[in-house]
Every structure is written in C-alpha cells, then in structure tokens.
Amino acid sequence: MSAEPARACVPWAAADMLGKLTWNAIPFDQPIPLAAGSLVFLVLIAVIAWVIIRGHLPYLWHEWITSVDHKRIGVMYTILGLVMLLRGFVDAIMMRSQQAFAFHAGGYLPPEHYDQVFSAHGTIMIFFAAMPLMIGLMNFAVPLQLGVRDVAFPTFNSTSFWLTATGALLVNLSLVVGEFSRAMWLPYPPLSELRYSPGVGVDYYLWALQISGVGTLLTGINFVTTILKIRAPGMSYLRMPIFCWTALATNLLIIAAFPVLTATLGMLLLDRYVGFHFFTNSAGGNMMMFVNLIWAWGHPEVYILVLPAFGIFSEVISTFSGKPLFGYRSMVAATMFICLVSFLVWLHHFFTMGAGGNVNAVFGIATAIIAVGTGVKIYNWMFTMYGGRIRFTTPMLWALAFVLTFTLGGMTGVLLSVPPADFQLHNSMFLVAHFHNVIIAGVLFGAFAGITYWFPKAFGFRLHEGWGKAAVVLTVAGFYTTFVPLYALGLLGMTRRLQSYDVAAWRPWVIAAGAGIIVFCGALACQVMQLVASIRQRESLRDLTGDPWNGRSLEWSTASPPPAFNYAVLPNVEGEEPYWQIKRRAIETQQLAAEPDYKPIEMPRNSPTGFITAFFCTVTGFALIWHIWWMVGLGLLGAYVVFVWFAWRDRDEEVIPAEEVARVDRARRRVRAQWLAHNAREEWLAVHGQRETA
C-alpha cells in the first residue's frame, strides 16, 4: 500500500530532496510546544548520554533491547505505557487549565494548539498508554500463568513492542517537527481530508497508528496461538486462570478488529495521498462510511482495553479474599459473551447519524444487553469477597475503588444507550465524563492493580504499601472531583472540545474539574514516591519465597524474579488453582514434591530483528509523513533486507544445560523448604484453623 502512493506522487514532489520538510516545521513562534519538546528532547539526550557514559549500553542492548523474553518485553511495554500516560496527563492538565481560564477569554492556548492537545490526549491515552499497559501485563503474566516458558512467537513479540514504540515516537516527534492532528482522536472526515487538514498533523496520526497497529495485530496472533496451543500439561480450557481467559478474549478481538482499523485508516491515507474519494464530500465519497468502519473497530477496542483489566481484578479479588473466584464458569461465559456482543453495538457511537428509529432501537438494546455480562462479573466479584478473609493491600484497594466507580460509569453508559437520551447528551461533557469514568476506573485502576500485584514477581520486591494506599485515595478523590462536575456540565448543555465559552453557569463546575486535576497531580506524586521508596527500601520489601501474596495460580510457584525459562519442569496441572493445590499438599505433608528429573531447556535466542525492523519503520513513517520519497524507498528496502537476513539465520535457539537448570531450581526449592519449615504451619492455621490472629 505504501509503495503505490509513492510512485503516484513522485512527479510533483521529487523536486525537493526533503519533501515538505523545511525549517518552518520547527514551531519557533509557539513557545509552549517548543519548550516542552526541547525539554523532552534534552531529557532524552541526557538519559542516552548517561547510559553510554556509565557503560550500560551493552547491558541494555543484550538484556533488554534485543530480548525476546516475554517478561522483559512485558516490563518494557509497561514502562512505555507509564511514560505515555504521563505525556497524556500533561495534555489533560493543559485542557482543564485552559477551560478554567477561558471564560469570556481566549485562555492561554490558541484554538489550533488546543485542538492538537485534545487530539493528542485521546490518541496517546488509548493507543500508547492504555494499550501498552494492558499488553505489557498480559505479556508478563499470561505465559507464567499457563505454566510455560514463553509465548508462541518470541521474536514477533519483540517486534510488536518496538513497532508500538515507533508509533509513540512518531506522535511525540510531531511536538517539535511539524504539528499533530487537529482532527480529534478518531480523525473524522471530511475534517481530516487533505482539503481541510492540509498539514502533516493527520499524517503523523495515521502513520503512527498504522505502524503500531501492525504491532498490535502481531500481539493478538501471538497470544491467541499461545493460549490455545501452548499450555502446561493438564491445563484444559476450564483450568486456565481467569486472566488468561480475558487475555484470550482480548486478543481474539484484536485479530478481528485491528484489520478494520488498518483498512479504514488505509482508505483515509489513499484519500489524502493519492486523491481517492472514499470519504470526501465530492465525487461520491461517503464520510459516514468512515464513521461506521472506525467504530466497528472502536467499540471492540473498548473491550480490548477493559477485558484484561477485568481479569486482573478477578485475580486480585480472589487472592486477597483468600477464596477461589466465585462463579468461575459464569465469569468465563460473561467474558466470551462480551467478546461477541462487543461487535454488535458500534452504532451507539452515532445514534444521531439518522439511521432511523428501528436501527437505533436494535443497537440501543444490544448496548443495554452487553451491560448484563458486566453485571454478572460485578456480582461475581462481590460474592468472591463475601465471607472471605479480605486483606486490604494496595491492589485490593484499587479493585474495590474499581467496583464502586466502574459501576457508576456503567450505569451512565446504560443511560446513554437509550437513543432519545443520547440525542440530548451526544458530544456533551456528559459523554466525556462517562467514558473517562469507565476507562479510568476500569483500565487505569486495573493497570495499577496489576502493576502492584505482579511487581514483586517481576523485580523480587514488593511496592511500598503506604505510598500505594495514598495514591489510591488521591486518585479516587481526584477522579470524582474532576469528572462528577463534567457530568453536571453535560447536563447543563456544555459540549465537548470547547476552547473557550461564555456561559456563567458552567464556570464553577469547570473550576471544580480543574481542581480535580490538582488532586490527580498529588496522586501522581504518590506513585512516583511509591517507586522511589520501594527501590530504596527494597531489602525490607524483598520477596524471598516467590509467593508474597499467598497466591493461587502458577506464577507464584516459581521464584521472584523468575528464571529466564520460568519453570525448571513444566508443572503438571490437575485442577483449577493448580498452585493452591501444590501448596496445600506441601503444607499438609510438610514436604515439597520430590525433586524432578532436570533436563536441558531450549530457549529462543535474543534477536535485534524487532528493533531493526522498528528502526526502518520509523524512517519509512517519517519519510511518508513528509513526502520524502527516496527515504521511503530506502526504508522499505531496509525492511526487506532485515526480513531476508532474519529468514537466513541458522541458530534460533540456545540450550540451557541441565546442571544450570538444576542449580537455579534447587536454590528455589531451598527457600521454599525453609518457608515450609518455619512459617507455613502457622499461616495455614491462621487462615483455615479456628485461631484468630491480628
């Protein structure tokens, strides 16, 4: 697809070696993006310089950048997600403060800049914060929970990550070189067509999403294959942990939905680059076709994000209530029900299109019905807690905050599913409040719960509880202070994306929402402090046994952090909650299972393929954005050479000798045996016996 526009456009662009790129692309006249961009650039340079000077580069290259280990890739995804979350949060601060100032005034952001800010906020939060956080946690936890050594295609996994990073890089590059899209997070035509958005902003958006979208599709294929084809012996479908089920549903949705995004954005690219007429308002183009197609991807995307979070909450609530998940099978059924029905509700995003009463009724009812699946889950979580011995740790507090807050957001969603109500609230701040309510309470709380829950598994020490709890409290407070006023503003008739306004009745609510952002800043400070305090006190927070939470699924049976091969021998699964059974047997018999027969393990070799592919994709994407056609050709050629070179490799695996496996596993068994001798009996009695303890 990319070669064709290149050929077609060469005649009028070949005159200039750098295409549309000139010094005018650097926004010297706009201090805010220039200062922000320069700051980020300086920080980046400083970090790279520090890495090189301190001699960390070989370590980073061999252990992280070229790593195909799912745990490392998961950590990198999560870090990318957190950094982009910060960037998106800065955009949020700018929007809320702009509106706080912009009563009868222009505020400090001119319209063309404000439009870029809200477009970038949505794009970054969905594609480069929420997605990497969820995919990162799946990457880390799913193979461990399935009791296996890696995903189906480890090198593709690394490629997926680096392609996502490419997209994030391009979006952030637009801050200093050129501009970002002003056409909202979903670039509705005709605004996004060349005639109305002649700049490079929409092109940055489109190529960033096309490149990272390919990465996401590869992730989907990788994880469905992993979950359906690579599981520990004995782990039948209904013995999989619920997080694996939600990951399966999410990745099925990715495979079915992301090609729609690629095709739709591809059509818009053809419109913009080669003068096609898919969505133009001349020559028969149909802009509502774009809206239908993009939401045929967009609504499943909502569930792609939130289903893994549901899985995380299920694991957390079950673990910290000390009980098996209530209604495991109904949870599986509800997950797959949501997976299916999420494809049948897309039209509720544009009831106002005018499809007619009957069509709107069908989609309204389908939308109300999908809430039933989520309702089943809410009750299951509550019944899991009922009668349990609940430990109010940080992940559990995130889960509790989620159940309360998400239910509120779900109810406003059901309200919006009624077409007549939606006609009133369409494109209002009520809608903005609703989807932030479900995405923040669902996905963001889920990500934080997952990070605090699996952090000790990844790094070998727990996160600081005090700062974590403070972060929960402030986040929840910040959420309600920011978004309850937005609900009110919607009911008062305020539409979304206003750069300035002059309705006096809105003013107090806008100020209140602005105050909420300040509370969020406090929550952010607590998160940073949590990380700092945890690293400084890591010796006292150390997880020695690999099972810091008294967990129930297989990932807690290996060491923290796990060895590269995860399990010395693949565990043999004999029921639901396999690790709980292993642990109970060990405690009852007061001994570990017999030492297994260690064998050499084949592991995939690290490979720079993903990084190099992403490098050429960055070059190609940048060249396409700026119409630098020779560079496009160079980038594509480079990508093809990498493909051939990768295909030509002779050794793609290395063998870890049996002695090494035995050494690592014996160390783990020693710690476990110590734990068994000293603590297990008391802990067991405390939980299951008659004695009460503090």
Next chain:
Amino acid sequence: MSEVEALRHTRSPALDPYKLGHGAGGGRHDYATGHGEGGPASKRVIVGYGFWLFLLSDIVLFSCLFAAHAVLQTATAGGPTGPQLFDPRSVALETACLLTSSFTCGLSAVAAGARNRLWTEVFLFATGVFGLSFLLLEAHDFAGMVARGASPQTSAFWSSFFAVVGCHGCHVTAGLLWLGTMMAQVFFKGFRPSIMRRLVCFNLFWHMLDIIWVALFTIVYLIGEGR
C-alpha cells in the same frame, strides 16, 4: 507425568490420525497435540496455527474493502460505470493464471513433501511465472481503464474498485517477493524443519490469495457486470 504418558498411548493413533505435531516438521515435544491436556503443541502446529490466524485477520481487512466497494457501488459521480469498462476476457485470463499458479503451488508442496529439491524449485518457479503474468495482465487492465477515463480519482466507485483489486495485487506482489526468498532458502539450505514450516505458510498464503480472487471475481466483476 503419568497422565501425559497415558494420553500419548490412548490418543495418538485413534484421535490423531494425521499425527499432527509428530515427526514431520521436527516438533520439539513429541507427545503433545496441543489440545489442552497434552502440554504445548509442536512447532509445526504452532506456526501453522498462528499463520492461519494471520490469514483470517487479512481476510477481515479485505472484507472492509469489499464493504466499502458495496457501499460505493453507485457512487460513480456521473463518470464511467464498471460494466462500461470491465473486460471479461482479460479478467477470465487473469483468473486462469492465478488458479493455475495455485495448482503449481500445490504441486510444489507435494514435491517438497517428497523432499525433491529440483521439482520443488521448478513448481515454485512456475508459480512465480503465473503469478507475474497475472500481475502484468492486471496492470495492463488498470492502464486501459485509466486511459479510458476511469482512474481512482474519478469517483468513489473507482476509488473503491482500485483499492480492493489493487490491495489483492499488492498481496500478490508481496507473495512473489516471499516466493523468491523461499526458492533461495530451499536452494541453499534444503528441507530443514524451519524451511518446511515456511513452505507450508507460503502455500497457505498463496491459496488464500486465490480465495480472495474468487470473491473479487464474483463480487466486483460478476455482480458489478450484471448490475
């Protein structure tokens, strides 16, 4: 482990007649069938399964282009319509080329199964020749349409026509590049397990292009002609 042992004995001959994951393809785990209880599937199964998923996602991508073409059927904006410019004889010839290339592709799989390097290369080469002829004919068709005043810029109908047919053409082009690298790999490296797996994937890909073409032929040309 005893459960797994038992599975191996009870399952293999009766429930797994084609011995998926056994032998051919050089699986790492000789007992696993990947159906839940048996542990991880063999590499052959994993690679094939993953590639099937990719093909399904590719079909979803095409389905969007088909949907767009269906929506824009009448959006000719006063310009030429499909039936005025379609050349059924040329399309029939293209179809013949592509279907024949699929047949020779199948023969190459048979030759590879028999580990016959010469015939594998010959049939892969024939596949490439027919594929290239298809592409040249299609390019000739496109050039003719543009000459008669129907370019992608003419109207939304022609935009969607060139997008859906052109996307298939791009896939064939990518397939030809892949074919070239596969021929080189078979020539220099022989029938290693990894190359056998790639040949399977290439075969699947090439046959999927045929399936897409049959849909194109039916929806774009036959139905478009009859409208």
